[in-house]
């Protein structure tokens with residue numbers, strides 16, 4: 001019989017590779033190719049994850065809201081299986097769909113790369129900034145007990161106005177259970193080497209922001225900490241971790257003989273920090 005709790009307690013479920021935006025800071029194009037299994041099989045995948053130790057899951061992509069079956073998957077994962085969910089979204093497709101999405105999630109995670117529309121639009125589509133701010137209002141008015149997080153990808157383009165982004169977020173996040181994270185611009189499937197700043201400069205700037213905005217700031221992991229720390233699940237049941245810019249296949253979720261406890265144990269150990277974070281998800 002298959003052992004229980006074989007998987008790390010936090011997983012990243014890639015719902016789709018599709019996205020309605022084409023951000024120059026996106027790393028999605030680097031994912032391994034995959035086909036999408038029917039919804040019934042994806043639901044079975046969720047059952048396997050829950051039965052084998054996964055307690056919290058990031059729902060990510062691509063843009064998850066381009067997936068028509070997303071509400072069904074969220075309901076299954078949260079209402080039926082009790083998984084805590086974080087939804088990573090660009091927010092642009094949320095309006096009108098939120099009632100079928102937000103009740104099932106514990107935390108919404110949005111990207112914000114500038115402090116207003118002009119400074120954000122180098123990285124995202126025009127209109128994205130205002131949509132994110134509208135989403136904060138929606139969370140405050142209708143889902144104040146759910147958590148909201150903003151992630152800023154730090155590049156040569158925005159490194160000099162991180163403080164302004166933080167100040168804007170302090171104002172906009174009033175009344176929210178909120179945190180801000182900074183991501184390094186890794187060259188993983190991204191095509192703009194000129195955006196990348198030296199890693200030690202990123203760390204210095206992240207430290208400055210942590211000191212300046214200690215109430216809402218959460219530290220990012222170092223480059224090495226990310227290796228073998230992620231447990232990715234793809235919609236074709238492929239499971240992967242990453243090392244540097246490489247996806248490392250671990251097996252197929254629906255074929256227990258295809259993966260082994262030793263390699264999954266390594267990821268469980270490396271993902272300790274992520275599991276601490278998972279405990280903070282309400």
Ligand code: SF4
Nearest residue numbers: 019021023026062090
């Ligand atoms: S919204 Fe996210 S997934 Fe879509 S292109 Fe931008 S970074 Fe990539």
